[in-house]
Amino acid sequence: MTTRLFGEPVRRREDPRLITGQGRYLDDLGAGALAAAFVRSPHAHARILDVDVSGALDVDGLVAIYTWEDLPGALAEPLPLLIPHPALTHGRTAYALAREVVRHVGEPVVMVVARDRYLAEDACALIRVDYEILKPVVGLEEAAGGAHLVHEDVPGNIGAHLVQEVPGPGGVTAREAVDAAPHRLEFRLDVERSACTPLEGKGVYARWDADDESLRVYSSTQTSTSVRMAIAAKLGLPLPKVEVVAPDVGGGFGVKIVHPWPEEILVPWAARLLNREVKWTEDRREHFVSSSHERGQVQHVRAGFDDDGRLLGLEVEILHDHGAYTPYGIIVPIITSTQLLGPYRVGAYRVEFSSVYTNTVQVTPYRGAGRPQGVFCMERTMDKIAAYLGRDRTEVRAANFIQPDEFPYDQGLTFQDGRPLIYDSGDYPEALRMLKELIGWDAFPEEKARAAAEGRRIGIGVGCYVEGTGVGPYEGGHVQITSDGRVHVSTGLTSQGQGHETVFAQIAATELGVPIEKVSVVTGDTRRFGYAVGTFASRAAVMSGNAIALACRKVREKALRIAAEALEADPRDLEITDGMVHVAGAPSASIPLATVAVLSNPLRYAFDEEAKRATQFAGPASDDRPPVAEGEEPGLEGRDYYSPVRSTFAAGMHAAIVETDPDTAEIQILRYAVVHDCGRLINPMIVEGQIHGGVAQGVGGALYEKMVYDEHGQLLNASFMDFLMPYATEVPRIETAHLETPSPLNPLGIKGAGEAGVIPVSAVVAAAIEDAEGIPIDRMPISPSDLHTLRLTR
Amino acid sequence: MNETHHHVTLTVNGVVREATVPGRRLLSDCLRHDLGLTGTHVGCEHGVCGACTVLLDGEPVRSCLTFAVTVDGQEITTVEGLARDGALSPVQRAFTECHALQCGFCTPGFLCTVTAFLRDNPAPTEEEALEAVAGNLCRCTGYQNILKAVHRAAQMQATQIQAEEGGA
Numbered sequence: 001m002t003t004r005l006f007g008e009p010v011r012r013r014e015d016p017r018l019i020t021g022q023g024r025y026l027d028d029l030g031a032g033a034l035a036a037a038f039v040r041s042p043h044a045h046a047r048i049l050d051v052d053v054s055g056a057l058d059v060d061g062l063v064a065i066y067t068w069e070d071l072p073g074a075l076a077e078p079l080p081l082l083i084p085h086p087a088l089t090h091g092r093t094a095y096a097l098a099r100e101v102v103r104h105v106g107e108p109v110v111m112v113v114a115r116d117r118y119l120a121e122d123a124c125a126l127i128r129v130d131y132e133i134l135k136p137v138v139g140l141e142e143a144a145g146g147a148h149l150v151h152e153d154v155p156g157n158i159g160a161h162l163v164q165e166v167p168g169p170g171g172v173t174a175r176e177a178v179d180a181a182p183h184r185l186e187f188r189l190d191v192e193r194s195a196c197t198p199l200e201g202k203g204v205y206a207r208w209d210a211d212d213e214s215l216r217v218y219s220s221t222q223t224s225t226s227v228r229m230a231i232a233a234k235l236g237l238p239l240p241k242v243e244v245v246a247p248d249v250g251g252g253f254g255v256k257i258v259h260p261w262p263e264e265i266l267v268p269w270a271a272r273l274l275n276r277e278v279k280w281t282e283d284r285r286e287h288f289v290s291s292s293h294e295r296g297q298v299q300h301v302r303a304g305f306d307d308d309g310r311l312l313g314l315e316v317e318i319l320h321d322h323g324a325y326t327p328y329g330i331i332v333p334i335i336t337s338t339q340l341l342g343p344y345r346v347g348a349y350r351v352e353f354s355s356v357y358t359n360t361v362q363v364t365p366y367r368g369a370g371r372p373q374g375v376f377c378m379e380r381t382m383d384k385i386a387a388y389l390g391r392d393r394t395e396v397r398a399a400n401f402i403q404p405d406e407f408p409y410d411q412g413l414t415f416q417d418g419r420p421l422i423y424d425s426g427d428y429p430e431a432l433r434m435l436k437e438l439i440g441w442d443a444f445p446e447e448k449a450r451a452a453a454e455g456r457r458i459g460i461g462v463g464c465y466v467e468g469t470g471v472g473p474y475e476g477g478h479v480q481i482t483s484d485g486r487v488h489v490s491t492g493l494t495s496q497g498q499g500h501e502t503v504f505a506q507i508a509a510t511e512l513g514v515p516i517e518k519v520s521v522v523t524g525d526t527r528r529f530g531y532a533v534g535t536f537a538s539r540a541a542v543m544s545g546n547a548i549a550l551a552c553r554k555v556r557e558k559a560l561r562i563a564a565e566a567l568e569a570d571p572r573d574l575e576i577t578d579g580m581v582h583v584a585g586a587p588s589a590s591i592p593l594a595t596v597a598v599l600s601n602p603l604r605y606a607f608d609e610e611a612k613r614a615t616q617f618a619g620p621a622s623d624d625r626p627p628v629a630e631g632e633e634p635g636l637e638g639r640d641y642y643s644p645v646r647s648t649f650a651a652g653m654h655a656a657i658v659e660t661d662p663d664t665a666e667i668q669i670l671r672y673a674v675v676h677d678c679g680r681l682i683n684p685m686i687v688e689g690q691i692h693g694g695v696a697q698g699v700g701g702a703l704y705e706k707m708v709y710d711e712h713g714q715l716l717n718a719s720f721m722d723f724l725m726p727y728a729t730e731v732p733r734i735e736t737a738h739l740e741t742p743s744p745l746n747p748l749g750i751k752g753a754g755e756a757g758v759i760p761v762s763a764v765v766a767a768a769i770e771d772a773e774g775i776p777i778d779r780m781p782i783s784p785s786d787l788h789t790l791r792l793t794r
Numbered sequence: 795m796n797e798t799h800h801h802v803t804l805t806v807n808g809v810v811r812e813a814t815v816p817g818r819r820l821l822s823d824c825l826r827h828d829l830g831l832t833g834t835h836v837g838c839e840h841g842v843c844g845a846c847t848v849l850l851d852g853e854p855v856r857s858c859l860t861f862a863v864t865v866d867g868q869e870i871t872t873v874e875g876l877a878r879d880g881a882l883s884p885v886q887r888a889f890t891e892c893h894a895l896q897c898g899f900c901t902p903g904f905l906c907t908v909t910a911f912l913r914d915n916p917a918p919t920e921e922e923a924l925e926a927v928a929g930n931l932c933r934c935t936g937y938q939n940i941l942k943a944v945h946r947a948a949q950m951q952a953t954q955i956q957a958e959e960g961g962a
Contacts, residue, residue, distance in 0.1 A: 015890040018898030019882065019905060021833015021873035028832035060796050116827075118818065199837040199845055199899040199933050250835070250899030251933050284838040497897030497934050685893050689935060693896060696936030720842035720931065728937035729928045757936075 005506040005516055006748075009685035012502045013521075014495075023248040026203030026220040026281065033205060033277035034063055036267055037120035039110035039127050040290060041102035044136035044359040044713020045150070048100055048129060051110060055126035061115030062123050064274060066266070068097040074234045075269055079260065083329030087162035090154040091326045092357070096262040102131070103150055103324035104360050105713055106289025108262050113270055113278060136359040136713035140298050140321045143356040150324060150357035159322060160330045160355040164337060166412035168313065168348030177313025177348035181304025185384050190779040191373045191762065193296040193321070193707035194700070196366045197725060198496070200250020201282030202291060204263050206271035214241040217268050220249050222257040223534030224524045225492045230260035231268050246524030252496035253697070254365040255292045257536040258328055288718035293707055294332060294366035296321035297373045301381060304347075309385045309396035311346045316377060318353035323362035330355050331416050332363060332370040335468075338413045338421050340374030342466050343428040343651055344400040345409075359713045365536065367697060368758045371467060376780065379463040379763035383770065393767070394432060394441060394462060401428040416537075417471040419646040425741045426651045428464070431675045434737050435462065439655040439673040447657075448771075457660045458670065461767025463760030464653045469678070469752025470542025470743075474643035476531050477548030479508060479555045481636040483601075483610050485579055485594030487512060487519040489551075491544040492532020494524030498754060499686045500540060504548050506682055507748070511552035512559075513576030514593065531641075538650070538752025541682060546642035546746045554638030559596045562636075566591050566599060593636075600636040602627035648743040650751035652676040654695070654760045656732075658768040665788040667703060667769060669732040677739040679751035687753045688736060694757015696731045701758070702765035702781055704730065802866040806831065807875025815862050821855075822846045824862035825872060833873040833902050837931065844930030847903035848872050854910045873902035876909060884954055885909050888947035889940075896934035903930050908944055912951055918944065 017023050053065045068076065079093040098109045110127055114120035135148040137157060146156035168177045178184055205218040215237060221227050221244075228244035231237070249256065263280045271278040282291070297320050304313040320333040330353075337351040382400070386393040402409050404427045411421040436442065444460045451458045480488045489508045495501070505519040522528045523544075524535075533543070556576065563581035564571040567589055575584045582590035598614045606612040616627075628634055657671040674691055681687050704724035708716040717723045742749030766777040775790050782790075797816040804811050806829060813828040825831045825848070834857055837845035841859040848857045849871035876883045885908050888894070895901040904927060911918070911926040918926065923944040932940060 011890060012893065012895075014898065015895065018895055018901055019873075019886045019889055020877055021831070021902055023833070023898055025832075025835065025899065027826070027836075031827065031830060118816070197933060199843060199897070199931065200835070249897065250837075251897040253933070284840070497895075499896070689893050689896060689939060692936035692938040693934045694936075697933070719840055720838045721840060725931055725933065727928045727931060728924055728941060731937050734936060734938055 178304035198251025459772025698761020
């Protein structure tokens with residue numbers, strides 16, 4: 001049996017429990033725990049005048065009711081602003097329970113704890129909150145107008161304003177470059193709000209151990225280590241007395257990286273105060289109105305270019321809607337404004353964004369995290385240039401590509417990790433060649449003409465992107481081989497369906513030369529690994545994958561050292577195959593890793609037959625050396641960290657063929673093709689699955705999903721009946737091809753893959769519809785009725 | 795404000811189970827919290843996502859739209875009951891073989907839906923398979939591999955039936 005598993009489509013080790021109903025998701029835990037429920041604001045903007053709980057006091061099973069006034073110490077302060085930035089001059093965060101003012105529908109005002117959720121909701125329904133309704137600020141341009149304020153102390157509703165400028169050759173500014181260019185275009189683009197909407201909402205379950213004065217919290221989170229630190233800080237507990245576990249998590253896509261959510265500190269606080277187990281499971285409506293949204297932007301673009309379509313200057317002004325609060329800083333518009341450049345070299349670039357408050361749900365990263373908007377901007381620009389010059393759209397892109405021999409390529413900007421935006425590797429011309437072949441780009445005009453002859457409208461579109469993945473600061477891995485020969489791997493970041501238990505086991509099995517069946521992987525459990533950042537930004541494989549590989553290499557080196565002594569061989573002559581350390585070319589001179597693990601830990605007491613071999617009278621030992629040699633530690637284990645100087649840049653290109661119905665304006669994607677380059681693949685089956693899921697979310701964002709707020713700040717479609725997530729019938733068959741340009745930045749040569757699929761879809765679908773219809777598509781998503789309206793106003 | 799409770803007897807995965815529940819107790823909550831069968835998941839609570847799908851007398855139903863008291867005396871199969879004698883069903887095996895699940899939260903609903911579908915239509919066309927799963931939401935997979943798994947499960951089921959008939 002081979003132990004070379006890196007790169008193989010190994011079946012998922014998560015599946016056996018998940019297909020038999022044995023998964024442990026948040027709400028599957030804590031049978032018998034008290035249930036929390038929340039009274040949430042029904043108004044987008046209002047002052048709380050009075051909270052009257054008297055009506056709820058007789059509810060059977062009621063345990064406690066809390067408002068902001070009940071919260072002690074740090075719990076009563078605003079929630080943390082997680083990612084401060086000098087440009088975020090007016091960052092504001094919510095209180096765990098609203099204090100005086102509510103700023104979006106869904107903001108928690110009162111917390112109720114009762115025997116079960118039904119009863120907790122009964123009590124919520126009987127609590128009366130009197131509000132003085134304030135003028136809500138809804139819509140980006142209304143907010144930027146500043147006539148009414150979301151926060152009284154934030155003038156013009158502007159939370160942040162940031163300009164980044166990269167001068168062109170000879171120090172020419174973007175404005176000068178555009179003005180001096182042979183051709184110029186100016187236009188406006190709009191992208192609407194959507195949201196992650198994982199099938200499992202958020203949830204928190206807390207157990208206070210009064211005897212031990214310690215707290216164990218389970219949260220459906222993308223970062224258990226940081227939730228732990230937040231809880232310890234907010235509750236004033238010593239960090240070692242708090243443990244946080246992310247159990248099986250039913251999807252994240254970004255929303256669960258935000259923390260601490262109000263419930264993540266309120267539920268543990270109540271559990272400790274009441275000395276009872278308390279659990280809160282978010283329901284679907286709560287998720288819509290109190291978790292995060294993303295995407296909403298208005299962009300104003302000025303582009304200057306030459307006869308070949310080369311971009312000489314590009315100026316982009318972005319108005320970004322960050323909702324009522326900014327707990328996650330301005331990461332989303334920073335990513336939009338930097339990743340907008342994609343695979344292109346632009347003569348001179350200036351990007352300016354204003355991030356504004358509205359009385360709507362806060363905006364934090366959703367898979368793609370600002371990139372879909374940036375790519376929409378750049379790819380629409382490329383298509384407009386091609387249309388203006390009458391050139392093929394792929395030709396214009398090719399004319400602007402960074403070439404394979406230009407890496408590392410410095411875009412001259414500061415990326416989301418505060419580091420320079422320097423692309424490490426890529427081959428964009430080859431990716432485009434592959435994509436054109438896959439979709440049949442060159443033959444499409446004939447296909448389109450044939451369809452037209454039958455009275456059908458079809459169109460083709462293309463979109464390219466570069467994705468900075470694997471952002472720092474670090475992740476770690478711990479690997480322990482126990483005396484039964486099992487390999488225990490842990491890493492601090494969490495999993496939400498990415499198959500980490502499988503891919504990290506593949507890496508460990510490959511590095512250590514052991515059968516994968518011997519390897520088990522634990523993620524997101526602070527009891528096993530306390531130092532981590534979290535799972536976001538397509539970073540888990542790059543960060544923890546490399547950290548685990550490095551930890552394995554330490555363990556391997558130690559194993560070879562110990563085995564060499566036992567085998568009286570040179571460690572350099574040793575190999576590990578199927579869990580046996582042996583002399584290369586002489587398999588008979590061997591020792592199992594299990595035995596090496598025994599020997600690594602000098603024992604006084606034997607607890608089984610294997611352990612006897614490591615006890616003090618078991619064999620010859622040097623009298624003048626300590627049993628644990630200097631610089632060594634007992635045990636066959638290793639810990640290491642991977643902390644990259646900067647991100648590694650994956651890339652991809654998508655193409656779609658769509659058909660639009662001449663009468664009904666129905667839009668159907670006939671074909672969808674993807675070329676994807678995430679460096680070396682650990683598990684192609686899993687990478688492919690990640691792309692599929694991303695594309696499906698992209699299709700949702702392009703054609704179906706938007707958050708419909710009315711002028712009062714009410715979210716009109718806060719259910720799966722009205723927020724149209726794609727079913728199987730809405731997602732076309734996805735054709736994929738892979739290009740593997742290894743990253744020179746990390747030991748495994750890998751780049752992230754998690755978010756990629758979603759990034760260019762709106763741009764691609766818009767381009768294809770534009771090609772079919774001959775109408776500029778500058779606003780996404782687009783519904784049949786939107787298209788119908790566009791046709792009428794043409 | 796004490797609620798009236800009702801005694802219900804359900805046959806779940808072949809085992810007779812009893813519970814005392816208020817009239818408003820959803821079948822999904824009864825299965826999960828009264829009977830401890832947490833494999834059935836609740837994704838939307840309004841019957842749209844299909845994650846809570848179970849088989850009621852063999853037919854797929856949304857357990858989040860069903861009151862436990864209304865199914866007193868009936869037979870229910872949940873995801874925990876799809877494997878027989880420790881052996882995964884063809885649908886379960888096909889889902890893992892085809893990588894038809896990622897986070898796994900929606901998966902129990904798909905497994906129950908597809909199990910009933912393939913029982914009634916053992917050799918579906920592409921179109922029929924698509925329609926069969928088109929009432930369940932998945933946010934992770936883009937459905938590509940779920941559709942593959944439906945066809946793969948049909949193949950496996952056919953092979954298994956052949957083998958059983960051959961052996962009989």
